[in-house]
Amino acid sequence: MSDSQRLLMVDDTPANLQVLYQTLDGQGYELLVAQTGEEALELASEAQPALILLDIMMPGIDGFETCRRLKADPATREAAVIFMSALGETKDKVKGLELGAVDYIAKPFQADEVTARVKTHLTIHRLTMELAEANRKMKQEQALLQKAHDETNRKNAELQETLARLRSTQDNLVESEKLAALGQLVAGVAHEFNTPVGTLQSTTDMLSRFNSKMSAVVSDSSKPLDPQRIGELNGLLDLLRQQSELAGTASQRIHTVLSSLRDFVRLDEADLKEVDLHRGIESALTLLQHEFPSGLKITKKFGDMPTVRCYARELNQALMKLLQISAETIEGDGSITITTTGDDKQAHIKITDTGKGFSEEELRELFNIGFSSSGGRVSVSARLVGVRRTVLKHGGSLDIESSPGAGTTYSIQLLRFGV
Secondary structure, three states, X not given: OOEEEEEEEEOOOHHHHHHHHHHHOOOOOEEEEEOOHHHHHHHHHHHOEEEEEEEOOOOOOOHHHHHXXXXXXXXXXXXXXXXXXXXXXXXXXXXXHHOOOOEEEEOOOOHHHHHHHHHHHHHHHHHHHHHHHHHHHHHHHHHHHHHHHHHOHHHHHHHHHHHHXXXXXXXXXXXXXXXXXXXXXXXXXXXHHHHHHHHHHHHHHHHHHHHHHHHHHHHOOOOOOOHHHHHHHHHHHHHHHHHHHHHHHHHHHHHHHHHHHHHHHHHOOOOEEEEOHHHHHHHHHHHHHHXXXXXXXXXXXXXXXXXXXEEHHHHHHHHHHXXXXXXXXXXXXXXXXXXXXXXXXXXXXXXXXOOOOOOHHHHHHOOOOOOOOOHHHHHHHHHHHHHHHHHHHOOOEEEEEEOOOOOEEEEEEEEEOOO
């Protein structure tokens, strides 16, 4: 899904782009620019903007053809397109609307008009995407949770409680634009349940067969309880113990995942409150486990880190994004080390990976996605911009140290509770 505040401005005239940027800067938007239709198609596919301000008259492919290709591509067809042109002919406006555009802005630009139209269509786009995403996530969540409930009857009461809390959380998330986080949690829980639930099903079948065999051996009174029959019984008892241990391991895994999920749901609250971020890190690691490659080693060096006063959901998501970015930059086997410390004023969190790292030039441009057409950095940069905004919102700081081939360290400093 496209970022609801990300805009792509496309015009072959730098002066026009500068006017648009000055008009929209400072209003909470993430602004991207392109000067050709070809560049716009590539950047739109990578960055997934919610709205595209598109010039009609451009060299190469014009705005009409660019719009047609945008609407033909599943990755970009949901973006709202507003045409910009000095052309005043009704037929040009009609053609643009027929191609899928939602509006038309005449040149030269009027700042108030641009601001109003952008705000209106972003709101319409956001509500439309939220409704579609809510329906999809709700159906997926209900199907996955119902399957888990049916396959783990022994955990029925605990799963019912979790399901009720998820549904309650979902209602709040819909109102506060948090459905993406809920979808990730549900997908992670469903993945984590697959193996232990399969083990429990297999164990149930094996226990049923063992019961039949043992009943047959014990009830056959025509044969004396000789060493052979005793050996058969001991063999069945050994297999029974093995299956019981497997069932216990699977049950413990389900309990661990459910505990992490409960912690995440508890943390996913909108109020400013005192929070122990160690619990947030632990729950994030558990819920991300299915995304990590099998060769990835996670090392936790938790120190005496003080609690912080924060919007727990936002910081929890920021830490989750950093862990995802670290894992994505590691090729083959590697490691992520999480270190926490604190002092009388701050809590410190360091996430260090053995990934491919960033060059000095990449580090300088890492948070500058506004005027960058480099597609390789768009996804990581967009997420890091979000992480930094969250940290700054809480009066903290985010530092990044990296070099090619030597990995990256993300350092977060936050004010401790009571300071």
